[in-house]
Amino acid sequence: MQCPKCRGNMRTYERNGVHIEQCDNCRGIFLDYGELETLTRMEAQWHAAPPPPPPAAHGPGWGAPHGGHYGHHRQRSWVNMLFSS
Amino acid sequence: MTLEEQLSTLAERYGGRGEPEWAVTRTDVLVVRRGEVVVKAHSQRDDPAELALRVRAAASAPLHGLMLAPLCEEVLRVAGRAVTVWPAGRPVSPDDLAAAPWEEGARLLAGLHAVPLTVLPPLPAAGGPARAARAVARLTGQSAQERLVRQAYAGLPEPQPLPGLLTHGDWHLGQLVRRDRWLLIDVDDLGVGDPAWDLARPAAWYAAGLLDPRSWERFLGAYLAAGGPALGEGDPWRRLDLPARTLTVQLAALALDRAKREGRELDETEQSLIEACGRIVGLQRSLR
Numbered sequence: 001m002q003c004p005k006c007r008g009n010m011r012t013y014e015r016n017g018v019h020i021e022q023c024d025n026c027r028g029i030f031l032d033y034g035e036l037e038t039l040t041r042m043e044a045q046w047h048a049a050p051p052p053p054p055p056a057a058h059g060p061g062w063g064a065p066h067g068g069h070y071g072h073h074r075q076r077s078w079v080n081m082l083f084s085s
Numbered sequence: 086m087t088l089e090e091q092l093s094t095l096a097e098r099y100g101g102r103g104e105p106e107w108a109v110t111r112t113d114v115l116v117v118r119r120g121e122v123v124v125k126a127h128s129q130r131d132d133p134a135e136l137a138l139r140v141r142a143a144a145s146a147p148l149h150g151l152m153l154a155p156l157c158e159e160v161l162r163v164a165g166r167a168v169t170v171w172p173a174g175r176p177v178s179p180d181d182l183a184a185a186p187w188e189e190g191a192r193l194l195a196g197l198h199a200v201p202l203t204v205l206p207p208l209p210a211a212g213g214p215a216r217a218a219r220a221v222a223r224l225t226g227q228s229a230q231e232r233l234v235r236q237a238y239a240g241l242p243e244p245q246p247l248p249g250l251l252t253h254g255d256w257h258l259g260q261l262v263r264r265d266r267w268l269l270i271d272v273d274d275l276g277v278g279d280p281a282w283d284l285a286r287p288a289a290w291y292a293a294g295l296l297d298p299r300s301w302e303r304f305l306g307a308y309l310a311a312g313g314p315a316l317g318e319g320d321p322w323r324r325l326d327l328p329a330r331t332l333t334v335q336l337a338a339l340a341l342d343r344a345k346r347e348g349r350e351l352d353e354t355e356q357s358l359i360e361a362c363g364r365i366v367g368l369q370r371s372l373r
Contacts, residue, residue, distance in 0.1 A: 060326050062364040064294030064357065078295060078354040079179045081336065083259035085216070 003028060018042075088126060088164045092117045095163060096124045099156050099170050115166075122156065123173050126166040131273060133167045135209040136160050139272035140169055147204045151196045152275075153268045174262025174270070185258055187287075187300055188307035189267040195313030197269060198280040200251045211252035212274025213282035213328070214244075217335040224338045230351075230359050231341055237362040238334045240369035244327055249277035250314060256283040280315035284308060285328035289336060292329055293361040295354060333361045 001010040001021055008025025018038050021030040031039075086094070092115065093105040101119030108116040113128040127136060137160045142148060144158045157170040177185055202208070221238045224231050253260065254274025262270050287304050290296035305321060316324045340355035351359065 058298075060292055060322050060329065062330065062361065062368045063292040064361065064364075075352055075354050077340075077352050079182070081290070081295075081354065082182070082185075082257060083177070083179060084257065085255050085259075 001030075004030070088115065088166065089117070091163045092124045092126055092168065093119065095161070095168065095170065096122045099124075118173055121173050123171045124168060125171065126163065126168050127273065129166065131167060132209075133160055133162075135276075136167055136169070136273070138206055138208055139275045141206045142208055142275060143272045145205055147200050148197070150266070151193055151200070151269060152272070153262060153264070153270045169272075171270070172264065174264045174268065176263075177258045177261050185300070186261060186267055187304040190256070190258070190261050190269075191284075191304045191307035191313070192311045193261070193267060193269050194253065194256060194280070194283050194315075195308050195311035197253060198250050198283070198314050199312065202249070202251060202277060205251065208251070208276045210249075211254035211276035211278030211282065213252065213254045213278060213285075214331070216255065216274065217331045220335045220338040220342070223342055226341075226345070228341075230337075233359065233366060234334055234337045234341060234362050237330070237337075237365045237369075240366060241330055241334070242327060244279065247279055250280045252276060252278035252280045253283045254278065257286050279324075279328065280313070281324045282328045282332075284315060284325060285332040286336075288322075288325045288329035289332035289358075289361070293333060293336075293357045295357055330365050333358060333365065337362050 001012075002008070003010050003023035003026060005028050006023065006026045008023045010021040010023050010030060013020045013022060018035050019032060020035070022028070023030075089105075089107070096105065096117055096119040099122045101122030101124075103120040106118045108118065113130065115126040117124050140155050140160055141158060143152045144154050148154070153171060153174060155169055155171050161168040161170070217238070221235060224234060252275070253269060253271075254276060255271060256269075260269055260271050261267050284305070287296055287301060291298070291301040309316065309321070322329075337355075337358035340351060340358055344351050344355065
């Protein structure tokens with residue numbers, strides 16, 4: 001198929017069951033009859049979907065990246081901190 | 086007689102035998118143990134009238150099994166200092182942190198927070214927020230680290246108003262002793278406040294990468310499983326975030342103050358707190 005705008009070659013892609021023709025030259029996109037409606041419907045479903053559950057509450061945004069290096073916190077000051085005001 | 090001698094004599098009068106053992110927990114507080122009796126001379130900063138209310142609360146029936154009850158319900162005066170008398174208990178061992186009673190501490194806090202204020206003598210505000218303010222106010226130097234800590238404190242948002250609950254006010258592993266069971270000790274900051282502050286110090290340690298996730302989850306999990314009311318429903322960090330940020334700033338301020346007095350650089354543990362303050366400031370900047 002030739003691009004109706006620039007006469008470039010159009011390539012067919014499939015995205016989630018929708019056929020899309022895209023021009024290799026001008027990157028323009030051609031949709032078949034009904035495909036715009038399909039995309040609109042999929043977009044609406046996306047917006048209506050319940051929000052994904054919050055990520056497991058592992059810590060605050062300002063928390064340290066936890067890399068499991070706690071073993072060498074045997075310092076006296078760490079032990080003191082655990083036990084004092 | 087010196088204050089020390091008078092405290093030691095007082096411990097004996099309450100049945101304490103054996104050589105006095107002195108514990109210096111803070112520079113402004115003096116604690117002596119003689120056998121089964123502990124006598125504490127409180128900070129001159131503590132308001133004796135408020136302390137009396139707190140001691141009375143610890144002696145009251147609703148706190149039985151949660152907080153250590155005093156041997157004497159009154160606050161005594163010794164050499165101008167407010168003094169309280171307590172039965173001795175076995176503290177948490179610092180040598181075996183893997184066996185630290187995180188769950189027991191969490192369950193005691195959950196029980197404390199659930200005590201209705203109406204069954205207690207009237208209580209002052211819990212001491213947590215004031216502690217943080219004092220720690221930062223002591224930090225008057227102009228080093229980059231001190232400026233960072235002050236900046237982190239200044240950028241903390243206003244707390245959401247919440248109904249106050251019974252709150253320990255200064256919880257850490259040193260605030261547990263074992264008698265026939267584990268009990269909370271230290272009434273100095275006990276009062277009405279946001280109970281999330283009692284979880285905020287372990288939360289701050291965890292967020293600074295100091296407390297291992299396993300211990301943190303043991304503590305938090307036990308608190309939630311015991312029905313602790315401090316964190317509401319859903320993400321526990323929603324209520325923990327602000328008090329944990331504040332405790333991070335407080336701990337960093339104390340670390341800087343101590344290092345300065347001892348004329349040394351921060352060690353790795355203390356440095357982790359400064360780095361956490363850096364991340365707090367970064368986050369506050371990105372939200373502005």
